[in-house]
Amino acid sequence: MSALPTVLAAIDQELEASLARLMDILRVPSISADPAYRADCRKAAEWTAAELKTIGFDARLVETSGQPVVVAHHRPAGATRHVLFYGHYDVQPPDPLELWTSSPFEPQIVEGPRGQRIVARGASDDKGQFLTFVEAARAWMTTAGSLPCAVTVMIEGEEECGSLSLPDFFKTHGDEIKAEIALVCDTNQWNEDTPGITTTLRGxxxxxxxxxxxxxxxxxxxxxxxxxxxxxxxxxxxxxxxxxxxxxxxxxxxxxxPELPADVAANWEGLNFDVASFLGAVGLTSPAGEKDRTALQQLWSRxxxxxxxxxxxxxxxxxxxxxxxxxxxxxxxxxxxxxxxxxxxxxxxxxxxxxxxxxxxxxxxxxxxxAAQQQPLDGSDLRASARALKEEWGKDTALMGCGASIPIVADFKRELGMDTLLIGFALEDDAIHSPNEKYELTAFHKGIRSWARILEALAKA
Amino acid sequence: MSALPTVLAAIDQELEASLARLMDILRVPSISADPAYRADCRKAAEWTAAELKTIGFDARLVETSGQPVVVAHHRPAGATRHVLFYGHYDVQPPDPLELWTSSPFEPQIVEGPRGQRIVARGASDDKGQFLTFVEAARAWMTTAGSLPCAVTVMIEGEEECGSLSLPDFFKTHGDEIKAEIALVCDTNQWNEDTPGITTTLRGxxxxxxxxxxxxxxxxxxxxxxxxxxxxxxxxxxxxxxxxxxxxxxxxxxxxxxPELPADVAANWEGLNFDVASFLGAVGLTSPAGEKDRTALQQLWSRxxxxxxxxxxxxxxxxxxxxxxxxxxxxxxxxxxxxxxxxxxxxxxxxxxxxxxxxxxxxxxxxxxxxAAQQQPLDGSDLRASARALKEEWGKDTALMGCGASIPIVADFKRELGMDTLLIGFALEDDAIHSPNEKYELTAFHKGIRSWARILEALAKA
Structure with a gap:
């Protein structure tokens, strides 16, 4: 019998405590771009390692010439699959401070149009997102006593300032973190009630x-x-x-x-991307990019x-x-x-x-x-994860492009031969890198539940 | 018998004390562009009024919607001429602070290639310059008991931020400050040993x-x-x-x-302006302005x-x-x-x-x-002042253009019908508006002596 129903019930019961832990880590101003916050970056790394230890991971800090990397392992007896989870504990600088309605490192729970949301620098990018995985792992460990597959966790602290220490880290610790596939929680879903897996990233x-x-x-x-x-x-x-x-x-x-293949172009047309509302939400009206391209092409493929x-x-x-x-x-x-x-x-x-x-x-x-990245669209892990997401959200999982860059995805492929599944629960209006960054409480809750399902799905894939 | 030799001797004897007074006013960070220094602007105004009173002027502050204007009068019995002297007690912001070799508001006396110099924000622009006139007046009063002509003094506090209060000041106090001619000490001389009177200003x-x-x-x-x-x-x-x-x-x-008149162009050619050394002094080599104009035209007439x-x-x-x-x-x-x-x-x-x-x-x-300003070149006051300057410096006085703008010169003409004599002792390398602004001690000393001579010359003109 699957342990999943018990795990999901534990997640629901534990939500208040999970949220309290997110508030804790959001209070640490781990701004990696500014040397003045070096001690805070270390504090965020230490907090993360301590939480992973509490859950039952073998966790430690790996020193680099920049910020330390949190590395943790859990290898249950009999597990046949091994996945790597990646996130980052560092955040963007919060300026311009005068546009925040509350202090960026004093997280607030406020009512929004979709229910409660958490407002703080890093609430979405990436503390809220990486904690969805940590809390899912916690629920598996406390209810089932172990994870359904072997899991290595890597949470770095230089994602927002170019990850300059990672080439050396890959040389010294690449073998240790190598798994069958990498999971990254640092992207959007398609919309507030439709999950998404991102398969292309810009460089x-x-x-x-x-x-x-x-x-x-x-x-x-x-x-x-x-x-x-x-x-x-x-x-x-x-x-x-x-x-x-x-x-x-x-x-x-x-x-x-590359020119966009005709079938992909047709697929994107089918998404009915609403340019007016995408731009209108931030006070703009006309796509400002190359004049002969659609707004979605400007964003995903140009x-x-x-x-x-x-x-x-x-x-x-x-x-x-x-x-x-x-x-x-x-x-x-x-x-x-x-x-x-x-x-x-x-x-x-x-x-x-x-x-x-x-x-x-x-x-x-x-x-x-x-450089830019393109993930393969035909793997069994992708299919299994997309199905698990559909079970949680009740809608088909969108296979999305993303205009942003997550350079480590290229490193995983080049250095360790690993493909990456980019599964995130952020929304376009999360205002990451902007004043009043937020993460929906629903995204946090259903994100944790989604990872609980995906872990089981990958174990069986 | 002329009192002038006694006045000049007193100036030489009093130089240390004059310098000490300059150091006093340089310690006041009267930055008019930044509202944070409003109280310091007032302090500089009060210091100036107090000094003028000590000398024997009837001096007071006139309030405006911005910084106060110092207004002072001395009307000796029997004086047939009446001049207005204008300067400003406010200074430019000192940033970038990291490029100063000493604190901008802790004036230093240092040895330079031309002897001692005073380093501080405002040393040249305009505290050192306007004090040359005040100290000349002091020497006349202490030795001769009065000035050779009636003098009104106006020292404003918004020159570095657009003099926004002056239109109202002219409405309410224009009649009070009106004289036969205005004297302004806020410009350069031609070079370190050649005096100059500036006759054109850019707008x-x-x-x-x-x-x-x-x-x-x-x-x-x-x-x-x-x-x-x-x-x-x-x-x-x-x-x-x-x-x-x-x-x-x-x-x-x-x-x-206007196109430059042929005779003026010829006169400027005769000045043998050294472009390479003008630009070389600040690390540049080629004139960056309009390609078909000489560097001096770019600076004075374009x-x-x-x-x-x-x-x-x-x-x-x-x-x-x-x-x-x-x-x-x-x-x-x-x-x-x-x-x-x-x-x-x-x-x-x-x-x-x-x-x-x-x-x-x-x-x-x-x-x-x-708008730009052009002063008449044929007045007796101009000729008398040029001769007085030549007596002090031993070289013919250059009639110069100036690339900078002193908007009040236009106001004097338009509102009060007054022409202006722009006589200054600053040098190109004084670094006004820049880090490490300085004023040569020689400029300060001979500047005071020059004004003592000019006051007598104007009284007789």
Missing amino acids: LLYEEVVVTAANRDLHSGLYGGPALNPINALTRALAALHDENNSVAVPGFYEGV PTCDINGIVGGYIGEGSKTVIPSKASAKVSFRLVGTQDPERIRDSFRSFIRSQLPSDATVEFRNFACA | LLYEEVVVTAANRDLHSGLYGGPALNPINALTRALAALHDENNSVAVPGFYEGV PTCDINGIVGGYIGEGSKTVIPSKASAKVSFRLVGTQDPERIRDSFRSFIRSQLPSDATVEFRNFACA
Whole structure:
């Protein structure tokens, strides 16, 4: 007889306690991009390892040159399957703080249009999401005494800042975490009542550009005209990144961008993606990407270039007539198909250099350089997981694309030969990376129940 | 017998005390652009009024909707001439702080290539400069018992942030400050041993542009492509402000820009302006302005457009894959001839709007809107002052242009019918508006002596 009904009942009974644990970890400001929060990142790692130990995992921190990685194992006697679960305990910086209605690291339970929701930085991305798996494992352990398959857990702390320590981690600990398949809970479902498995991810190239002109700030009256203004120069160079069609003008950028196969295009048409409501929810009306592509293609199958940050000169209140010495920008590219991130990085740098006048000096820093991913659509694990999700949610599981990038999925394939199932319970309006990030309590609850089902389904697949 | 030799001797003897007073006022962080320093602005105004009273002026603060204006009078019996002296006690914000070698409001005396110099925010612009006049007046009063002509002093506190209260001040106190001519000490001399009187000033239009796209920050993976990025949009709009010739592309911008008269062009050629050393001193090599104009023309007779500040998205350490809701820039135009600042403001705003996609909303704020100024070159006061300067410095006085803007000079002409003599002792490398601003001790000393001579010369002119 299946233990699943008992496990699911335990999850329902334990929900208040599960939620309290989520509130605990949300109070830790584990912002990996900012060195000031290094101790908090470690605290989040230690909290996670301690919880996994309490459940019955053999858990520890693996040190890296950056944030530690939580690694845990549970190997029940007689288990024939072995899965790796991956999540991350670090979060995005919360700024702009003034737009939050409550403090980002003092989680609040508030009433929303779909019932209660948890508001905090990391509520969805990825603390709420990775805890759905941990709590599902807890329910299996406390009711059935073990998991239905062997499980390795890896929760890292640099996902939001480029996972720079992971190449070394794979060298030293790749064999230890290798399993038959990786499970990642860091994506959306299709909508609030339809589950989804994400099978394509865009890649990410993230560069910082610093332009220097004069060796000090200058008075724009005494020098304006003959003195090169690095903001003028940088804005002109950045403006040249797109042409009139909103296509990216970096030479060679579109090499490796596949045309969408006719059957996939037809499938996406069938999804009846509501552009007006997708954009309307954030106050926009018209797709801003390549003019000859649909909004869903712009999002799932086309590469993009966005300036994620820019700063130079006087940015305080009022006015200052300065020609600054420096100006800088952070520029990222979402990549698809077989676009080569390293070649595009080099081409981007040459392109920016070619756009700047000779008196400008430019420096670059790289924060991410990951290719796009496509998961196979025909595996038994995918089918079993999709069925388990349908049993929980009562609707067919959507096989989705995703515009975002989860570079570790490429590492799993390249370094360990593992495919990945991307199963998440986040919603488009979770406001991840934005003020007032939230996670629906329903997503948390049914997410835990979904993983309980998927673990059993994979054990039998 | 002239009192002047005694006055000059007193100035030399009193130099240490004059310097100590300069150090006092430099310790007050009277940053008018930042409301946090409002009390310090008032403190600087009170210090100035108190010093003028000590000397023998009838001095007081005139309240405005912004910073108070110091107004003082001295009317010796029998004086036939009446001059107005103007300066400002407010200073630019000191950022970027990390580039200062000492704290901006803890003035230091350091050895430089031309002897001692005073390093502090405001050392040159304008506290050191306006004190040269105050100390000259002090020497006249202590030795001769009165000034050689009637003097009204006006020291304002909003010069660095647009002098927004002055229109009202002119309505209520214009008659009180009206004199035969205005003297302003806020400009450079020609070089370290050649005095100068500035006869042309560029105008200034200063605008802030705020572009809003989505109603919240978005994740660039989940929205990048279809969602409008306001930094992308703003950089494209700003890049369009200049054409390939580095000319300003705002429609109608060059209306009212005069061609340089042949004799003036010849005079400027005769100045042997050293472009390589002017630009080389700040680490640049090539004039960055309009391609068909000389560097001196770009600086003195041509209008410009500079982006003085820009900010949007994530500007902290590391990376964040955000598409922000807002991006903003501060843009200023230096104007010449009869360019109409209000028409150009309207044309600029229309131009920016026309460059933005329909989903972008844009707001503008104005911080300055002043036309260019040309002083008459044939007055007896100008000739008398130029001779007095030559007596002090031993070299002919240069009649200079200036790329900067001192909007009050236009107000003096329009509201009170007064011409202005712009006589200053600052040098190009004083780094005003920049880190490590300084004023040469020689400039301070010989500046005081120069004003003592000019006051006598004007009394007799």
